[in-house]
Amino acid sequence: MRRARWKGTKPKDRALTHHRDLLQQFFGLLIAFGALTLLYAVLGRFWPSVRGQRILRRGFWTDCVYWLWTPIVTRAFVPVAVGLAALPLVLFLGLHYATIRQGHGPLATQPVWLQAIEVFILGDFLGYWQHRLFHSAHLWRYHAVHHSSSELDWLSSVRIHPVNDVGSKLIVSVPLLVLGFNLTPVALYAPFTTFYAIMVHANLSWDLGRFRFVFASPAFHRWHHTKAAEGQDKNFAGALPLWDLIFGTFYMPRRQPTAFGIDDPMPEGFIGQMLAPFRRLTPPSP
Numbered sequence: 001m002r003r004a005r006w007k008g009t010k011p012k013d014r015a016l017t018h019h020r021d022l023l024q025q026f027f028g029l030l031i032a033f034g035a036l037t038l039l040y041a042v043l044g045r046f047w048p049s050v051r052g053q054r055i056l057r058r059g060f061w062t063d064c065v066y067w068l069w070t071p072i073v074t075r076a077f078v079p080v081a082v083g084l085a086a087l088p089l090v091l092f093l094g095l096h097y098a099t100i101r102q103g104h105g106p107l108a109t110q111p112v113w114l115q116a117i118e119v120f121i122l123g124d125f126l127g128y129w130q131h132r133l134f135h136s137a138h139l140w141r142y143h144a145v146h147h148s149s150s151e152l153d154w155l156s157s158v159r160i161h162p163v164n165d166v167g168s169k170l171i172v173s174v175p176l177l178v179l180g181f182n183l184t185p186v187a188l189y190a191p192f193t194t195f196y197a198i199m200v201h202a203n204l205s206w207d208l209g210r211f212r213f214v215f216a217s218p219a220f221h222r223w224h225h226t227k228a229a230e231g232q233d234k235n236f237a238g239a240l241p242l243w244d245l246i247f248g249t250f251y252m253p254r255r256q257p258t259a260f261g262i263d264d265p266m267p268e269g270f271i272g273q274m275l276a277p278f279r280r281l282t283p284p285s286p
């Protein structure tokens with residue numbers, strides 16, 4: 001599609017179009033930022049988890065840099081990384097990239113809406129295990145960046161080290177594509193998880209009532225971020241707490257968690273956090 005778009009255009013025109021796309025993305029992100037700030041400020045007035053937490057809380061400006069960095073820079077690498085990671089499997093299975101786009105095998109013969117439901121359930125299962133993997137001693141240094149927010153709100157969801165972000169996307173999307181699912185539901189699943197993650201990090205006391213065991217809520221995920229020993233290594237699921245219930249990591253008391261962050265030292269600034277995993281050579285004590 002991209003090739004067809006560039007067909008017959010001069011390099012200067014391409015650069016201009018690229019510039020315009022980037023500018024549009026930038027303004028789109030600013031508008032989304034404003035809308036989400038307003039939305040969660042209003043919701044937080046009615047259902048706060050931590051009462052009186054300011055919008056300009058600790059780490060706010062660092063997370064603003066992530067808000068622009070993650071979609072513009074990190075996400076540009078995700079399709080490339082997925083393509084490269086899938087390459088040996090593509091060759092081994094004798095698949096063509098065009099086949100991957102449409103899907104292959106018995107799963108791809110189902111209607112796309114049904115594949116989308118299966119991608120959601122299976123993707124969340126894979127997401128549960130990638131998240132547990134990033135809590136292991138070797139990978140924690142990358143995931144520690146995400147857990148370093150001591151005042152948690154919706155914006156904390158974007159504080160993710162690129163190695164963590166690209167790695168988690170690979171672990172989830174490559175198996176789905178190799179199994180034969182159509183590329184569209186797999187590609188749409190990634191932005192869905194981003195928006196869901198924004199909601200579950202928000203400073204809201206929502207536990208979704210009778211659906212508390214069915215779908216992840218802010219109460220569920222905020223316990224995952226607590227600094228308190230009682231919530232350590234609990235609630236890994238992205239959207240379906242079922243996996244935590246099955247594998248014994250579910251934890252959701254009726255009260256709200258109050259202390260967040262990690263014991264390991266973490267720089268406050270964006271560049272310091274980018275470099276932190278490479279500097280910290282000794283894994284944290286469990």
Ligand SMILES: [Zn+2]
Nearest residue numbers: 131135143224
């Ligand atoms: Zn985590």
